[in-house]
Amino acid sequence: EAGVTQFPSHSVIEKGQTVTLRCDPISGHDNLYWYRRVMGKEIKFLLHFVKESKQDESGMPNNRFLAERTGGTYSTLKVQPAELEDSGVYFCASSPQTLGWGYTFGSGTRLTVV
Amino acid sequence: AQSVAQPEDQVNVAEGNPLTVKCTYSVSGNPYLFWYVQYPNRGLQFLLKYITGDNLVKGSYGFEAEFNKSQTSFHLKKPSALVSDSALYFCAVRKGGATNKLIFGTGTLLAVQP
Numbered sequence: 001e002a003g004v005t006q007f008p009s010h011s012v013i014e015k016g017q018t019v020t021l022r023c024d025p026i027s028g029h030d031n032l033y034w035y036r037r038v039m040g041k042e043i044k045f046l047l048h049f050v051k052e053s054k055q056d057e058s059g060m061p062n063n064r065f066l067a068e069r070t071g072g073t074y075s076t077l078k079v080q081p082a083e084l085e086d087s088g089v090y091f092c093a094s095s096p097q098t099l100g101w102g103y104t105f106g107s108g109t110r111l112t113v114v
Numbered sequence: 115a116q117s118v119a120q121p122e123d124q125v126n127v128a129e130g131n132p133l134t135v136k137c138t139y140s141v142s143g144n145p146y147l148f149w150y151v152q153y154p155n156r157g158l159q160f161l162l163k164y165i166t167g168d169n170l171v172k173g174s175y176g177f178e179a180e181f182n183k184s185q186t187s188f189h190l191k192k193p194s195a196l197v198s199d200s201a202l203y204f205c206a207v208r209k210g211g212a213t214n215k216l217i218f219g220t221g222t223l224l225a226v227q228p
Contacts, residue, residue: 004157033215042118043158043204043218056215091158095214103216105150107157 002026004106006092012112018080021109025074025094031055032075033095033103034067038088046090049075050097061086082113116141118205120219127195128227135190135222137205146208147188148216149179153201161203164188175199195226 005024013019025032034046046065047057051072060067064083069075079086089110093103117140127133139145149161162173169181179190188205202223206216 006157031214035216035218037221040220042220043206043216045215045217048215059215093158103160105158105160107155 004092004094004104006090006106006109008109009107010110010112012114013082015084015113016081018078019082019111021077021079021090021111023075023077023092023094023106025092026104028096029094029104030072030097031095032069033093034075034077035091035093036088037091038085043091046077079111082111084113087111087113116207116209116217118207118217118219120203120205120222122222123220124223124225126225126227129197130194133192133195133199133224133226135203135205135224137188137190137219138186139188139205139207140186141207141209145181145188147179147181148206148208149173149177149188149190150204150206150218151201152204152221158204161190195224197226197228200224200226 011019030051032049035043037043045059048055049069052069066078089108091108092106095103119138147164150158151161152158161177162171164171164181172178177192181188202221204221205219209215
């Protein structure tokens with residue numbers, strides 16, 4: 001079984017530019033989560049999709065962040081325009097509908113805004 | 115509010131010695147507790163969880179954790195450390211409700227010296 005795939009693995013962009021991160025969950029997993037770790041701090045929840053619907057987006061920092069999950073498959077997280085404080089590692093995780101704690105995490109995207 | 119504290123930024127231990135990585139939590143109701151590990155350039159990997167039952171939970175790679183309700187702790191332990199255990203360890207608690215999101219600690223870097 002393929003795991004959760006995220007790309008790019010690294011991205012370096014200038015302040016003010018746009019970046020789109022992608023997450024491909026495990027096939028058949030209805031739940032998809034985005035998390036972020038800013039350097040040296042805790043991993044923080046951003047949002048949760050159930051299929052294509054946003055179940056909880058309470059962790060999204062501001063309206064510069066836009067997440068989508070068209071068709072309930074892969075998800076994208078767009079940051080526009082990027083700011084310096086957006087730098088960090090963005091993790092995606094997925095889980096089956098019936099196993100609320102069976103998360104599988106991707107390897108993350110390291111975003112550096114300069 | 116639910117929270118997780120990992121009081122040590124780094125733990126140093128000699129190979130072959132026992133290791134402990136500390137975690138305390140604050141949660142309303144019964145806690146669902148997790149340990150994850152992140153090896154360099156890898157994603158978050160699940161180590162073990164406590165949901166209910168025996169307070170001593172055994173997980174992957176020889177790790178175990180002890181749930182202590184009175185001290186609200188869930189320390190990660192291993193009887194004999196390996197150099198390959200060197201990694202970043204995160205404790206997490208599941209926030210209940212429809213979203214099942216995880217609340218993470220800030221992480222503890224474990225360095226095992228040969």
